[in-house]
Amino acid sequence: MNISQKTEEVLEKLYIEIIEQKRKGLSYDELKIKQDGAEHGELIKKNLALDKNGIIKLTKEGEVEARDVVRRHRLAERLLTDVFDLKGVCVHDSACEFEHILHRGIDEQICRLLGHPTTCPHGTKIPEGKCCKEKGIKDTRVIAPLSLVKPGEKGKISYIQAEEKNKLQTIMAMGILPGMEITLLQNFPSYLFKVGNSQFAVDENIAKDVFIRITK
Amino acid sequence: MEVKKIIIAGNPNVGKSVIFNALTGSYATVSNYPGTTVEVFRGNAKIGGAEYEVIDTPGMYSFVPVTDEERVSRNIIFSETPYVLIHVLDAKNIERMLPFTLQLIEADLPVILVLNIMDEAERLGIKIDTKILEAELGVPVLTAIGTMGQGLSNLKDKIANYKKGESKRDIVKYDSRMEEFLIKSGFGRINSLLLLQEDTEVAERLLKENKTAAKNAEKEIEVLKKKYSKPLGYLIAMERQSRASAIIDIARVSKGKQMGSFAEWLSRLTMSTFWGFLILAFVLYFGLYLFVGKLGAGVVVDFINTTVFDKWIIPPVTNFIEHAIPWGPGQDLFVHEYGIVTLGLRYAFAIILPIVVTFFFVFAIIEDTGYLPRLAMLIDRVFKKMGLSGRAVIPMVLGLGCGTMATMVTRTLATKRERLIATLLLALAIPCSAQLGVIMAMLSGLPVILGIWLVVINVVFITAGFLAAKILPGEAPVFFMEVPPLRLPKLSNLFVKTYTRMEWYIKEVIPVFLIVSVAMVAAYHTHLLALLIKIAKYPLGFMGLPESTATIFIMGFFRRDYGAAGLFDMQKSGLLTNNQILVSIVVMTLFLPCIAQLIMMIKERKFGTAMALTGVVTVVSISAGFVINQLLILFKITL
Numbered sequence: 001m002n003i004s005q006k007t008e009e010v011l012e013k014l015y016i017e018i019i020e021q022k023r024k025g026l027s028y029d030e031l032k033i034k035q036d037g038a039e040h041g042e043l044i045k046k047n048l049a050l051d052k053n054g055i056i057k058l059t060k061e062g063e064v065e066a067r068d069v070v071r072r073h074r075l076a077e078r079l080l081t082d083v084f085d086l087k088g089v090c091v092h093d094s095a096c097e098f099e100h101i102l103h104r105g106i107d108e109q110i111c112r113l114l115g116h117p118t119t120c121p122h123g124t125k126i127p128e129g130k131c132c133k134e135k136g137i138k139d140t141r142v143i144a145p146l147s148l149v150k151p152g153e154k155g156k157i158s159y160i161q162a163e164e165k166n167k168l169q170t171i172m173a174m175g176i177l178p179g180m181e182i183t184l185l186q187n188f189p190s191y192l193f194k195v196g197n198s199q200f201a202v203d204e205n206i207a208k209d210v211f212i213r214i215t216k
Numbered sequence: 217m218e219v220k221k222i223i224i225a226g227n228p229n230v231g232k233s234v235i236f237n238a239l240t241g242s243y244a245t246v247s248n249y250p251g252t253t254v255e256v257f258r259g260n261a262k263i264g265g266a267e268y269e270v271i272d273t274p275g276m277y278s279f280v281p282v283t284d285e286e287r288v289s290r291n292i293i294f295s296e297t298p299y300v301l302i303h304v305l306d307a308k309n310i311e312r313m314l315p316f317t318l319q320l321i322e323a324d325l326p327v328i329l330v331l332n333i334m335d336e337a338e339r340l341g342i343k344i345d346t347k348i349l350e351a352e353l354g355v356p357v358l359t360a361i362g363t364m365g366q367g368l369s370n371l372k373d374k375i376a377n378y379k380k381g382e383s384k385r386d387i388v389k390y391d392s393r394m395e396e397f398l399i400k401s402g403f404g405r406i407n408s409l410l411l412l413q414e415d416t417e418v419a420e421r422l423l424k425e426n427k428t429a430a431k432n433a434e435k436e437i438e439v440l441k442k443k444y445s446k447p448l449g450y451l452i453a454m455e456r457q458s459r460a461s462a463i464i465d466i467a468r469v470s471k472g473k474q475m476g477s478f479a480e481w482l483s484r485l486t487m488s489t490f491w492g493f494l495i496l497a498f499v500l501y502f503g504l505y506l507f508v509g510k511l512g513a514g515v516v517v518d519f520i521n522t523t524v525f526d527k528w529i530i531p532p533v534t535n536f537i538e539h540a541i542p543w544g545p546g547q548d549l550f551v552h553e554y555g556i557v558t559l560g561l562r563y564a565f566a567i568i569l570p571i572v573v574t575f576f577f578v579f580a581i582i583e584d585t586g587y588l589p590r591l592a593m594l595i596d597r598v599f600k601k602m603g604l605s606g607r608a609v610i611p612m613v614l615g616l617g618c619g620t621m622a623t624m625v626t627r628t629l630a631t632k633r634e635r636l637i638a639t640l641l642l643a644l645a646i647p648c649s650a651q652l653g654v655i656m657a658m659l660s661g662l663p664v665i666l667g668i669w670l671v672v673i674n675v676v677f678i679t680a681g682f683l684a685a686k687i688l689p690g691e692a693p694v695f696f697m698e699v700p701p702l703r704l705p706k707l708s709n710l711f712v713k714t715y716t717r718m719e720w721y722i723k724e725v726i727p728v729f730l731i732v733s734v735a736m737v738a739a740y741h742t743h744l745l746a747l748l749i750k751i752a753k754y755p756l757g758f759m760g761l762p763e764s765t766a767t768i769f770i771m772g773f774f775r776r777d778y779g780a781a782g783l784f785d786m787q788k789s790g791l792l793t794n795n796q797i798l799v800s801i802v803v804m805t806l807f808l809p810c811i812a813q814l815i816m817m818i819k820e821r822k823f824g825t826a827m828a829l830t831g832v833v834t835v836v837s838i839s840a841g842f843v844i845n846q847l848l849i850l851f852k853i854t855l
Contacts, residue, residue: 122445165414165447166282170630170696172453173277175312179458189489190593190606190695197308197340197472201487201593201606203695 005100007042008069014049014058015066020124025055071127072099072107074120079110081121082143082158082213091121115144115211119161144214146191147207149184155212157182157195162209171210174200182212219269220299222261222375225289225320227313228275229700230306231332234362235371236272239263243716244272246709247583250698251275251610251628254285256292264376271296279319279406280413280449284627287417293325300378301325302371307337307359308472310344314460315453317353323406324385327355328374330367334359336701341472348467354384363706388459390452397440401433411437413449479702486590486702496591503578504616505656512574513653514660521566533557545741554736560729563781569721571653572617576717577710579617584705584713588613589697596695602681603637603688605629605695611638615646618721619809622646623816633690639821640684643809644833645677650777654784655801665798665855672802676840724812725775732774736767745770759799759841760849764791769803775810794855795848799841806837 003011010031017023017030033039035054043049048062058066076098080086086094102110108131111117116132119125135148143158157180162168176182176195185199186192191207193200222239224232228250236244240259245252257272273292274285281287293301303320305313310331320327331337331344346357356374360367385405389395394412401408403422410418411433423430441448485491534551541547551558582588588610596606608629615622619642626638647655659666739745745767752766764786772779783800786792792800808814808830817826848855 160450165449166630167694168447168450169278169280170282170694172450173280173282174696174698175277175309175315175457177454177457179454179461180312185484186487189492190596192487192593192699196312198306198312199699201589201596201695201697201699203596203600203605205692205694206696 003046003048003065004038004042007039007048008100009096010039010043011048011058011062011066012069012073014056015063015070018058019063019067025052025057027054028056031056067127068107069099071129072102074124074126075107075110075114075117076102077120077122078114078117078126082114082211112140113142115141115148117143117161117211119163121159123163142213143211145208146182146184146193146202146210146212147187147204149187149212149214151184151186153214154181154183155214156180158211158213160210162206167206167209171206176200176210182210219260219267221296222268222270222300222302223293223296223298224270224272224302224304225293226275226304227277227306227309227316229698230275230304230313231362232275232304233257233272235302235304235330235332235360235368236270238362238365238368239372240270243712245713245716247580247713248586248700248703248705249583249588249610250700251285251625252583254625254627256288263372266376268299268375271298276316278316278453279323279410280415283630293320293323298326300328300375302328302330302375304330304332304362307331307334307344308340308342310337310342310468311461311464314464315456317355318388318456318460319406321353321355321387322385322409324383326378326380327353328371328378329353329355329357330371331357331359332362332367334367335361335364337472341470343469343472344464345467345469349463352463352467353387354381363709388456390455393440393443394448394452397433397436401436402429403433408433409452412440413452414447483590483699483702486587487593487699489594492590492594496594499582499587503582504575504652507578508571508574508649508653509656509660512571513657516570516574517567517653517657520570521562525562525566530558530562545737548737548740549734554733554740556730556733559736560733563778564722564725564729567654567781567784568650568725568777569718571657572649572721573714573718575617575649575653576714579613580710580713581705582613584703584709586700586702589699592695592697593699599681600692600695601685602641602678603685603693604634604681605693607693607695607697608634608638611642612646615642615648616652617649617717619643619646619648619813620724620816623813623820626820629693631690631693633688634693636688636821636825637681637684639817640829640832641677641681643813643817643829644680644806644836645673647673647805648777648810650775651780651805654777654780655805658784658787658797658801662794662797662855665794665801668798668855669801669805672840672844673805676806676836680836728775728811729778732771732778735774736771755838758845759803759838760845761796761800761841762791765796765800768800769807772804772807773811775812776804776807777810779804779807795845795853798848798855799845802844803837803841806833806840808833808837 010033013031014026017026028035044051047059048065050057050059073095076095077091080091080094108129111129111131116135117126157176157178159178160168160171162171180195183194185194190201190203224236226232233244233246233253236257236259237246239261242259244257253272253274259270261268261270271292273289276286276289279290281290301320303317317327317329346359349357358367358370358374360371397412398405398408403411407418407422444451486495537547537550548555550556592606592609595609599606599608610628611622611625614625622642623639626635629635629638659669739748748770749763749766752769753763756763756765768779768782771782783804787797814826814830817829
């Protein structure tokens with residue numbers, strides 16, 4: 001479906017507020033759109049949203065579409081921070097532009113390239129794509145979690161994704177920090193890797209949270 | 217005047233205990249795996265004419281503790297106000313370990329930095345200019361090879377002449393908004409940093425000291441957290457690491473290079489799925505079965521028991537006592553069935569000690585090579601099914617030596633749930649070396665029974681772990697472990713360690729065997745024993761065991777290995793059928809741990825939990841005996 005850039009941004013906002021923040025719906029003012037504006041028309045006409053007494057809600061189709069927009073935005077953020085090394089506000093703005101260019105198909109390729117990340121650089125969840133379900137070690141990729149790296153591959157730690165405080169603390173305390181050189185030695189029965197002159201054994205639970213930028 | 221204190225701290229497995237031993241002349245256990253030291257050791261040292269108290273602490277990765285023993289170390293550092301704090305690190309991993317030095321400097325502690333294991337670093341071609349490092353850090357720095365005693369006199373000089381330099385507590389600069397908080401909070405730099413890292417222990421302490429300020433700080437941190445997209449702890453760690461890397465870049469003369477070596481090749485072999493398990497089987501067969509089982513429990517026990525005691529010691533002692541003490545019960549206290557010499561001393565020194573010592577020796581080799589973390593890595597997947605991480609391999613293997621020591625070592629496990637499951641399994645299905653040795657001696661000619669026993673114990677171990685993991689609430693464990701290089705054990709350390717553990721064992725066992733003998737004699741003469749035997753008759757009957765095993769199970773309550781030794785005695789006298797041997801050794805293996813282990817369980821897990829675990833263990837062991845007996849009867853099997 002071809003949707004205008006402005007409308008996509010409205011969809012994105014609806015998704016964050018309704019699906020993620022669990023709100024009932026949003027008013028026109030909150031969405032910064034007008035009742036007779038083009039975005040409103042597009043939303044209603046393409047059956048993406050419903051207008052109930054001035055409160056906008058997503059339809060089933062709208063939710064699917066909005067989820068996709070959010071996914072593309074957050075993937076774009078990952079791409080810009082992890083591969084192009086951009087930082088701060090610049091990332092958000094560029095990502096907003098970027099998300100519209102990433103049409104279906106391309107977003108899957110970028111997702112593969114980035115090792116199917118599950119959170120954006122700010123820590124919010126990236127909605128899962130079809131490709132994430134069939135992820136594998138054979139994908140061509142630039143960045144990948146340790147659990148998807150081949151034994152013998154080397155790289156630099158790009159970021160650590162752990163959400164639980166204790167797990168993050170555990171990983172950091174071992175001195176496993178972004179920027180460190182890392183080599184995966186083995187991936188079975190446990191993951192064995194080398195950082196500096198030390199070797200560590202970890203389980204999948206930790207390996208899937210350490211993302212590395214593969215160099216060889 | 218109070219004695220000055222020296223605290224030794226640092227990452228796990230960097231050689232803190234070696235340096236502690238060298239300074240104090242005492243012996244804290246030294247091995248090649250992270251987490252050897254689980255409690256604080258204190259000793260005295262005389263350096264440059266002055267007396268010092270030296271404190272060895274369990275290894276810690278950072279100031280924010282993950283496990284219990286790290287918490288212990290931090291509390292020591294915070295509460296003991298040391299004259300000098302020796303930070304020991306592994307020179308080849310200086311870049312990874314220097315952030316901890318920076319934390320100590322931020323806490324304004326009187327640090328002396330020791331770059332230890334310099335030999336391994338030099339082999340890799342790593343060279344570090346300690347003068348530059350001293351200038352950058354503002355603390356004394358020296359290199360050492362602890363195991364060879366190198367650098368120790370230099371360390372003593374630095375201690376004797378220590379003068380605290382100007383504080384460099386702001387050695388790491390953080391983001392301006394965080395710096396603002398560190399200055400404004402009024403709790404000092406290190407406390408404020410720990411607050412930013414969401415350390416609940418420090419937060420609670422500060423709340424007690426100054427409620428309003430702590431509440432204010434809490435609010436400010438909430439605001440601060442929203443300004444960053446990443447957890448503050450993560451940003452602080454990154455900042456510290458980049459400062460450490462920058463310092464190393466200046467101080468490092470040569471970065472060294474990666475080299476393959478025989479040890480590295482062998483190391484990878486021990487961790488590959490196929491070869492790894494083959495090597496494990498090899499270790500079990502040669503180490504446990506041949507060395508401990510055949511040599512220790514067979515040849516040595518045979519000699520000391522039947523020759524030394526039965527021929528040389530017991531006849532003359534019995535003769536002497538019977539003449540010296542005319543009173544029957546008085547004689548019984550020393551000789552005859554339950555006497556101190558004939559039962560207590562003989563069980564302790566003739567049957568159990570040789571087995572324990574051979575086991576401790578084999579175990580020392582396993583510890584010092586660095587095999588245990590490799591085993592942990594190999595077995596993590598299996599242990600996960602039982603709610604444990606691979607890390608729990610260390611207390612489990614240690615439990616094959618002594619369950620009491622092992623129960624204490626469960627401290628190194630990260631969650632309460634893991635510690636509980638490990639404690640249960642240690643009490644239930646891990647026989648200690650003394651017990652194991654006696655059992656192997658009993659079963660050496662009975663391979664079928666040995667096989668059945670092995671299967672039963674393993675089934676109980678796995679089922680109990682699996683059920684515990686299902687029933688107990690809590691998160692699944694996370695496995696992470698540093699794998700140290702494989703190292704050639706030092707013979708002197710093997711002997712000293714085995715000797716120290718033997719000494720510890722004898723100290724623990726002597727009062728117990730005195731008590732057991734006295735209690736048994738007293739119970740015998742007051743007819744209490746007869747009463748207990750009458751009561752025990754019924755459960756024993758269910759299990760198809762003769763009445764005479766009752767005394768053995770009563771002794772088994774004091775020490776499992778005494779019970780096992782009693783069974784060994786009965787079998788030698790031909791008092792048990794093979795069916796009864798199977799049932800009794802299964803029950804004895806699963807039965808209550810010895811009193812020492814029970815006390816340790818109460819100490820580590822609290823009274824109620826320890827009692828609940830004891831109840832479970834008792835019920836499971838008796839039920840197992842009952843079921844096996846019924847099955848044997850049902851299928852009319854005579855082994």
